[in-house]
Amino acid sequence: MDEMGLNASVVGQLQDLVIDSEDVSGFLEDLAVFTASSVSAARGQDVLCGVTLSRRRRSMTVAGSSHEARLIDEVQQAYGDGPCLEAMRTGKSVLVRDTSTDSRWPEYCSTIAERGHLAVLCVPLRLEEGATAAINLFAPHSDAFDEASIRSCEQFASQAEKALRLAVRIGARQQRAEDLEQAMRSRTAIDLATGVIMGQNRCSQEEAFRILSKASNGRNQKLRDVAESLLQSLTNETPVSHFDA
The missing domain is CATH 3.30.450.80 (Transcription factor LuxR-like, autoinducer-binding domain)
Structure with a gap:
């Protein structure tokens, strides 16, 4: 102007x-x-x-x-x-x-x-x-x-x-990239926690996920937070998704 x-x-x-x-x-x-x-x-x-x-x-x-x-x-x-x-x-x-x-x-x-x-x-x-x-x-x-x-x-x-x-x-x-990364991190924690529950309870993946979901509802916490809490109690570390550079 x-x-x-x-x-x-x-x-x-x-x-x-x-x-x-x-x-x-x-x-x-x-x-x-x-x-x-x-x-x-x-x-x-x-x-x-x-x-x-x-x-x-x-x-x-x-x-x-x-x-x-x-x-x-x-x-x-x-x-x-x-x-x-x-x-x-x-x-x-x-x-x-x-x-x-x-x-x-x-x-x-x-x-x-x-x-x-x-x-x-x-x-x-x-x-x-x-x-x-x-x-x-x-x-x-x-x-x-x-x-x-x-x-x-x-x-x-x-x-x-x-x-x-x-x-x-x-x-x-x-924002979409951050949301995707967040979703993948959540998926990593949930998958690992499900595997731990399968090993502890000698149950199927479906049953292990149901147990994890029940704990999430009972504690009124997000599924990812419950999964990370379980993993931290075992390893004292937060699971991290790995991406190729």
């Missing part, structure tokens, strides 16, 4: 944020800091930035350029409504020119006005199905964002959302 320098350099920096982040939460934090710095430089005043991400079957993730920025977004989550959530629902940017007089979200606006944040601009990020997000900007003066700055921020968001899509995809693949 022109005001914030939307060029190959900025696009490259957004890509670097994805590469350098260990997970989605880390990327959101870095994105919030980068956005706040870019907007502040363009507007000539300190602007805070929060980024909110909602994904199916996951709790909402809130990141911020500072502790205060995260707190402001969390306040909105507590009230259950506000400009950020409105932007995420409608897919349209939401501007609050003066939080001290805006009547759409009186509780939220009153709270952040008391904290010295008088202007809010929330720009949605268009993600893949099942996920929504928004960049939330907070300024200390009313009417801090004009039409030109809104267009500028929307152009920036169009690039940021591409980087966020990539970060979410990478995060999803990492």
Whole structure:
């Protein structure tokens, strides 16, 4: 974007944020800091930035350029409504020119006005199905964002959302890999424990698994935890799955 320098350099920096982040939460934090710095430089005043991400079957993730920025977004989550959530629902940017007089979200606006944040601009990020997000900007003066700055921020968001899509995809693949590894580790412990029970009770694999399951239900513990407890009592070590490098 022109005001914030939307060029190959900025696009490259957004890509670097994805590469350098260990997970989605880390990327959101870095994105919030980068956005706040870019907007502040363009507007000539300190602007805070929060980024909110909602994904199916996951709790909402809130990141911020500072502790205060995260707190402001969390306040909105507590009230259950506000400009950020409105932007995420409608897919349209939401501007609050003066939080001290805006009547759409009186509780939220009153709270952040008391904290010295008088202007809010929330720009949605268009993600893949099942996920929504928004960049939330907070300024200390009313009417801090004009039409030109809104267009500028929307152009920036169009690039940021591409980087966020990539970060979410990478995060999803990492999660699937971790889930698979966890499942294989669970399977290892359960199989070994079943073998121990077969040897101790001179029974079939099916009967040994039934005994293990009964112990799991009786103790109200996960099957894997009961299996590992049994193995640790014998070897004093936790079984580990081995993978080829």
